[in-house]
C-alpha cells in the first residue's frame with residue numbers, strides 16, 4: 001500500500017536527504033532547555049535535575065543548552081523552573097539569537113517578541129545589563145513575555161506593543177535588531193501536528209508584513225550593527241524572497257553576512273525557487289531542516305547595516321542619565337525616594353543597601369516599584385513598560401513581589417524560612433504549611449518572610465509565629481505551572 005503524499009512534498013527539490021527529512025518530521029520532538037547562568041551554573045543545574053530522574057544531553061553548538069531525553073514529570077512543574085534556573089525553548093528557535101551575538105551592555109530590539117523566548121534568551125546572554133526592547137503587535141501576547149522576564153529575574157527588558165513595521169524611529173538606534181517574523185510555522189509541525197492542515201489566511205498580506213518588518217529593522221539598526229531575519233517556516237517566499245526584496249530595495253543600506261554556528265548542521269539558503277531568482281548572497285542564509293540536528297525547522301539570515309543614517313540618531317538616555325527624567329514623563333520615572341525602599345528592605349530582611357548598587361528604582365504611580373539595570377536605555381517614544389516588579393506599596397505593609405524576592409533573596413539576612421520538599425510543594429501550590437520548631441529562628445517575626453529551598457529564594461509568605469504556620473503568597477499565574485505533588 002502506498003503511504004499518503006507528504007504535506008511538505010513541495011520542498012523535496014531543495015532538501016538534500018528527503019527520506020531522512022520525512023522520517024524526522026514524523027517523530028515527536030524532544031524538549032530543550034538553556035540554563036540561566038545568572039541564577040545557576042549549567043553543571044549544577046544538570047546535577048539537580050539528574051538527581052530527580054531527568055536525563056539531559058548537552059547541545060554541542062550551544063554551551064549551557066540541553067536536549068531533555070528523559071522527563072519523569074513535566075519540567076515546567078519542577079522547582080528549578082520556578083526558581084528561574086532555566087528556560088524551555090525549542091533548540092532551532094535558539095539559533096537566531098546566537099546569530100545576533102548579544103553581549104553585555106548592548107541595545108537590542110526584538111521587533112516581534114511574543115511569547116518572549118528569544119527576548120529572554122538575549123537578555124540572559126547580556127548578563128542582565130544593557131537593553132532588550134521586546135515589541136509585539138498583539139497586546140494579549142505581552143503577558144507571556146512579562147511572565148518569563150519575572151520568573152528569570154531579568155532587569156534589562158522593556159516592552160512595547162506596536163506595529164513593528166512602523167516602529168517609531170524616535171526609539172533611537174539599536175546595536176542589533178531581531179525580526180522573528182510572523183509566518184506559516186511549517187517548521188513547528190513536530191510539536192504542533194495539525195499546523196500543516198491549517199490554511200494560512202491572507203498570504204499576500206503576510207508576505208508584505210514580513211518585508212515591512214525587515215525594512216523597519218534596517219532603519220532602526222545603527223551602521224555596522226547586525227539584523228537577523230528568522231522564521232520557523234520552510235517556504236522560500238517567506239524567507240529568501242523577503243530578504244532578497246530588502247537587499248534589492250536598500251542596496252546601500254544593508255548586506256548579507258556569512259553565518260554559521262560551530263557544531264550546528266545547516267543547509268545554505270536557496271538562490272532560486274520556481275521561476276524566481278534571488279540575490280546570490282542568499283546562499284549565506286541558514287536552513288535548519290529537522291533531520292540535520294533532530295530539531296524543529298528554522299530559517300535565519302544575518303544582515304549588516306551599512307552606509308549612512310536615515311536620520312541623525314536620537315539619543316536614548318540611560319535610566320541613570322540626568323536627562324532621563326524629563327524625557328520620559330509618559331513612561332516610568334525614577335522612584336523619588338529610593339532611601340524609603342532601601343530602609344524597608346534592610347529593616348525587614350537585612351538586605352544591605354549595596355544590593356541595589358548599579359540598579360535603578362522606577363515607578364509609574366508610586367504604588368509599585370520596579371528595578372532595572374542603570375545602563376538600561378529603553379525607548380522614550382513609545383513609552384515602554386520597564387524593569388522587574390520589585391515592591392508593592394499599595395498594601396498596609398509594603399510587599400516584596402515574588403520576582404523581587406527571587407532577585408534580592410540571596411542578600412537577605414533575616415526573616416528567611418528554609419523549607420523542606422513537602423513544604424515547598426505546598427508553598428508552590430498556594431497552600432499554607434506548618435513549620436517545625438527548628439525552622440523558626442529567634443529573629444523571625446510575624447509578617448512577610450522569604451521562602452528558600454536548597455539555597456534559592458522562590459518567593460514570599462506570611463509567618464504566624466505563634467501558630468508555627470506560613471501562608472503562601474505564591475502567585476496564581478506561576479502556581480498554574482506546578483504539578484501538585
Ligand SMILES: C[S@@+](CC[C@H](N)C(=O)[O-])C[C@H]1O[C@@H](n2cnc3c(N)ncnc32)[C@H](O)[C@@H]1O
Nearest residue numbers: 112113114115116117118136137163164180182
Ligand atoms: C514567530 S512569533 C515570535 C516568537 C518570539 N520571537 C519568540 O521567540 O518567542 C511572531 C510574532 O510576531 C507578532 N507580529 C505579527 N505582526 C506583527 C507586527 N506587524 N509588528 C510586531 N509584531 C508582529 C505576532 O503577534 C507574534 O507574536
